[in-house]
Each structure stands twice: as C-alpha cells, then as structure tokens.
Amino acid sequence: MFAATIADVEAAAGRLAGQLIHTPLLESPLVNAACGARVLVKPEMLQHTGSFKFRGASNRVALMTPQERACGIVAWSSGNHAQAVAAVAARHGIPATIVMPADAPRAKVEGTRRYGATVRLYDRLAESREEIGADIALKTGAVIIPPYDDPHIIAGQGTAGLEVIEDVLAGGDSLDMAILGSSGGGLLAGSATAIKARSPQTQVFSSEPAGFDDLARSLASGVPERNAGGVATLCDALMAPTPGALTFPINRTLLAGGVAVTDEEVKAAMRLVYDALKLVVEPGGVTPLAAVLAGKVDAKGRTVAVVLSGGNVDPTTFAACIGA
Template sequence: MTTLSLIQAAATRLSGHARLTPLLNAPLLDATAKRRILVKAECLQLTGSFKFRGAWSAVSALPADRRAKGVLAFSSGNHAQGIALAAQRHGIPSVILMPSDAPAVKIDNTRSYGAEVILYDRTTESRDALGAALTAERGLHLIRPYDDPQVIAGQGTIGVEIAAQAADLNITEAAVIACCGGGGLATGIALALEPHAGFRVQTAEPAGFDDMARSLATGTHQSNATATGSICDAILTPTPGTLTLPVLARLAGAGLTVTDDQALHAMALAFTHLRIVLEPGGAVALAAALFNPDLPDTVIVTASGGNVDPATFQTALTRFAA
C-alpha cells in the first residue's frame, strides 16, 4: 500500500527529473467563480500531464534486472506517454496498449517517446487479457495506470508540493479537487495531505462516468454503463481501483461531476485567464470549482493534463472564450 513515506521516497527519486509545477491564480477567474481558485498546472509537466510523476516513480523503483526487461502499460494516452518517456530515459523498452479511439496526438506522442504502441478496440477487447498475454510472452513488467502503489506515490508528490505552495500563500484550509479516472491522482494527493487537516480532497468526473462519485456515496465499487461517450477520454475508466477506493472512502469528500460543456468552458477560461492549455479530462476539476456552488471560499484544483486534440481545443475557444 502507498504511504506518506513511499510518497516522500518517490519525491526524492523524482527530484531533477520532473518539473515543480506552479500554483496559478487569476483575479478575473476568481470573479467568475465567486471564490478563490488556485490551479496546480500539471499540464506543464513533462509529457503534458501529471502521469509522468507516477511513471517515473514506478519505473525507477523497479530492481535493475527486472527493469531491464522492459515495461508494459495500457492507457488512452497520458499514462502511455509518461511510461514511454520514463522508459526511454532509463534506456529500457516499453510496450503500450492504447485504445484505437484515443486522440491521435496522444498516440503519435507515445510513439515519438520510443514506445511500441499496440492499438485495441476498448468496446470489444479486454486490455487486461491483452496485457496478460504480452507480459507472459515478453517478460515485461506491467505498470498499471492507477492500481500500483508506486504510481500512486508518484502522483502523491503533487500533494506534497500543494502543501508547501499553499503554506507560502498562508493558505491553511481549502477544498482540493482532483480530476479522477481510476483515482490514483486523488488517492496520492489525499495521502500526502492527510497530515494537513484543513485540506479535503474531492474527486471530479464527467457526468455519466462518475463511478468514483457513486462508489464513494454507496461504499461499494460501482461501474459505468459504457466505455465511451464523453470528450473526457483521459479519465474514462470502468470502475475505481481496488487500491484507490478504500483510501478515498476514508479521506475524501463527496465526488463531483461536470458536463462535457462545462469541461470545455473551463478549458476556455483557463486559456483566457491563465494562458494554459487543458484537455477536457484535465479540466474537470477546474470546471467543478467554477460551476459548483456548494464549495468553500478557497479551492485548489489540479489541471491534470494538456494533451488536447487541436480541433477539440478550437471548439472550446469558439464556443466559450470571452
């Protein structure tokens, strides 16, 4: 299981390899939301998302002899790119299973980082079965996108940074909203912030794919009815992780949901007021802070990824930019 000490060890291994991303604020964005919003800009992280942290943490933690055989991952794009770059910088092979409907920019970038990309149909094929076959055939080490203690530890380094950056701003109480698929990001942040009683983590998901929110509400694993149907491709997971749900059930508040239009609107506002580029799945936490009235006066959100298809970004700006 991931612990605070595991997160601190991951932070040590990440030092000099990952970026310390800023905590951004814009008065006009605050005015729109009618609350203070601070944005942890992980869209500026290497590979364009927070996933590089967990990838580097997991790859660097492997024993050298096991790491040398290579790694396997499955992802719609952000975990894929993080693993590909971490493997490349460690000088080892990587194989990535990606759904065929993943954004082209994410598939192309993953290949550019040196990974072998294998596409599959997420509506008819099981990535777990495909991954098991590849692991057995090639001796690769599977690094799961969220149900991996070292991946969660890497994502938890964001929480360590948030605590330090908030302290510099004299912020001792805030809701901390994390974009959520399987829950690795939210879990890592929640564990890192557990010693800081004034911070409460909440998850944000797209409407119709709110398996974590429903699982937190019921106390049991809930699944989504479909695998596709939202523009927030980065966080369309079937059900919460087995490692993540128990932690979030203990440490997180109620889950939040946003519509695709609200995610697009948040993307436009992030560009207008902060000059950062977000993908839909990376904007849902900001959307929750902007459009949910039942939140405290200070909210910290993760802008978790910026690997957006140009056409989708253009749609956001055309429809919602001021």
C-alpha cells in the first residue's frame, strides 16, 4: 500500500520554496464567537490561481523531465485543478490541454484559458473525461497530471497542512482538531500526513457536501463507498464520486472521521467569511468552517484549524450565497 510520508511533504515544501504563497493563519473574534471555538483559518484562496491546487500541480510538474516537458501536459478537472495546472505549465513554458465539463463555472473555464491552456470542453453526461484525456496523451505523448491519485500531487497538497501545523506550533499553541474538505481526498491525505507527524494528538476530519459524503461513509464502513448521485450541491469543486485509490488508504489510517454539510450551512459560512474575514470563498472551499459553524464536529472551546481551499466562484453565485 502506498503511504505518503512526512519526508515526501517536507521535500515538496523545500522544492517549492519561493514558488508557493505561504498563506497566513487568520483568527477573527467574530468567527470565534460565532463558532464557540478558537478557529484558525488557512485562506488558500490567496494561493496562486485561487486554490490549494497550485501546490500539488507545482510539485508534480517540478519533477517532470525535459523530455516529458517537451511533449506537454494534459489534465481534467471541473476547475481549480485545471487553473492550477494551466498556470504551472505556463510558468514552465509547457503546453497544456485541460479537459473541462461544459457546465463548469464560467470563472473557472475563463481562468484556465487566461493562463494560456487549451481547454477541451466535454459533455458531463455523454462523454468520459478520462477517455478524452487518455486519447490526447496517447496522440501527443503529453503527461497526465491527475487531480489527486498521484504521490507527488498528494505530497504537494500536503504542504498546506504542513504550513498549518508548523505555524500553530511556532506560535506556541497546540491544535485539537483540523478539518479539510474532500473531493478526491488529496489535500486531506497529504495534510493529514504532515499534521499527524508533527502533532499526533490532533484529530483530523474531512468535510463534504451532503449527498457527496462518500469519504465520510467510507471512513465509517472501512471500504470505499460511492455516492448515489441524483442530488445537487453548490459545491462544484467537491463532486468526486468515490474516494481515491491512493488517498483513501491514507485517510482511513489517519482521519478521526468525516462530516457532511448542507447548502444552507455552506451559505451561512460564506456569509461569515465575507463579513468577518473579507475573503471570497467558493462554496466547495468553505465546508470545513461550515462544519464547525453548524456544530457538525465537537469543537466547542477547542482550537480548530480549517482550510478554506479556494475562491474561484462566479460573481452571481457568490452574491446569491452571501445574501445580496
């Protein structure tokens, strides 16, 4: 079984020093009061391309050989991974093709294009993005950069968790709990690896949208569960159908459990972030705070870190969520 190690995450952090934004840990008395806990917020919408996805993509691309770089990159994503791969590829002068669903948020499709990538739109119901991507890789020799099931992606995303726990410990504090959102589980697997290595007593939880809580149910049953489908969520970034083949064994070993939040709980958390922190967070980026705010985890009186994973959201969706 593949297991990420703290050494992998540390190596990624060293390799990417100066390329990543070390996002701060923010604390607001208004957030603390609303949650009844000490909440440390990691604002990854301030990362390059507006989400943590830049970390993993940077780590994977940094390890490509010159020969591989000449053949280009292909990736598929509903948005944040797409923008991250496009920006990292552009930074290294590598051509990139991104396969995106035709119904992805406009902000994410346009964001990907403006970083210079070629976007291939597909029909979510009629086509398979994996097949389209594999076909491009076959014809061009392009390297596939997967969104989560890759050791270098997992280690790269883990730099977020490493920064969290290092900043907490450097401040002389201890951390009772860390909550991170999950789609494929890469951010969680890498970050839990770092957090548990540095602070074994910290409990790490996953948060997911209601109806897409495959990881929470898989953690409970011990085997990979699948979402039933047929439900909608505001959280377009968190719609993976089942836990990742590489990420799930790591998360099963390290996590204390998983929780799910409703669209209304997501919107309440977005309003709090707007009001108290002045940050733009996307629905799929706020589930950890939504979980604390809605009392889905037992955080009362404790110190809790929440990673806000991204901020790529169309203005109209954002306005509706914050009650404008």
